[in-house]
Amino acid sequence: MTAEADAPLRLGVSACLLGEAVRFDGGHKRDFFLVKTLGRFVDWVPVCPELESGLGVPRESMRLVQMHREIRLVTAKTLHDHTDTVGRYTVRRLEEIAEQGLCGFVLKKDSPTCGLERVRVYKASGVPTRDGRGLFAAALVDRFPTLPVEEEGRLVDPRLRENFIECIFAYRDLAAPLLIPIICAIGLHRVSPMINRLLAVALCAVDLMRHFFREFDS
Numbered sequence: 001m002t003a004e005a006d007a008p009l010r011l012g013v014s015a016c017l018l019g020e021a022v023r024f025d026g027g028h029k030r031d032f033f034l035v036k037t038l039g040r041f042v043d044w045v046p047v048c049p050e051l052e053s054g055l056g057v058p059r060e061s062m063r064l065v066q067m068h069r070e071i072r073l074v075t076a077k078t079l080h081d082h083t084d085t086v087g088r089y090t091v092r093r094l095e096e097i098a099e100q101g102l103c104g105f106v107l108k109k110d111s112p113t114c115g116l117e118r119v120r121v122y123k124a125s126g127v128p129t130r131d132g133r134g135l136f137a138a139a140l141v142d143r144f145p146t147l148p149v150e151e152e153g154r155l156v157d158p159r160l161r162e163n164f165i166e167c168i169f170a171y172r173d174l175a176a177p178l179l180i181p182i183i184c185a186i187g188l189h190r191v192s193p194m195i196n197r198l199l200a201v202a203l204c205a206v207d208l209m210r211h212f213f214r215e216f217d218s
């Protein structure tokens with residue numbers, strides 16, 4: 001067994017998905033698959049950007065709002081703007097995450113902070129579009145463009161689940177962080193969120209080939 005294979009599979013996760021009572025209403029969104037199945041094989045690093053930013057529990061629920069050209073994170077009723085507070089926390093937390101050697105991240109869907117895709121963005125008309133990305137999630141994929149990232153909602157699909165698991169192993173085994181400076185230098189990951197997924201799949205493919213040739217040689 002190699003040193004790589006001995007390394008722990010450490011994944012970040014939106015803390016509410018592990019059953020931690022960190023949501024705005026003091027509740028949680030415990031996910032059975034993450035806690036009972038995947039949890040047997042990985043070390044979770046729980047993160048709740050809203051709570052850890054100092055917003056407390058309970059707190060007023062928040063939403064993404066389009067203001068001119070910017071998307072802001074504001075409370076749903078009182079319209080208090082928490083974009084800068086959560087943004088400052090996120091910059092700090094991502095630096096810590098860089099030191100923690102994560103192989104992937106599971107995010108809470110639909111959250112204005114953690115949601116990866118199709119998060120509601122409210123326009124001036126009051127009508128939301130479902131084309132947003134949570135504040136923390138956006139910063140996470142920007143900072144770690146090849147890190148496998150998924151939402152718990154997508155992991156109910158066996159094909160997507162299998163793909164995610166292959167990708168986290170590939171990320172660990174390939175020492176993917178070596179590739180990140182190259183990708184960032186090219187700026188490829190900023191072109192489209194889809195590019196991040198394609199890069200992760202490409203890492204998986206390279207890893208599978210590497211394992212194949214290793215078996216072939218032995």
Ligand code: SF4
Nearest residue numbers: 015016048108111114
């Ligand atoms: S979705 Fe994210 S910010 Fe909201 S409660 Fe869960 S971990 Fe905290």
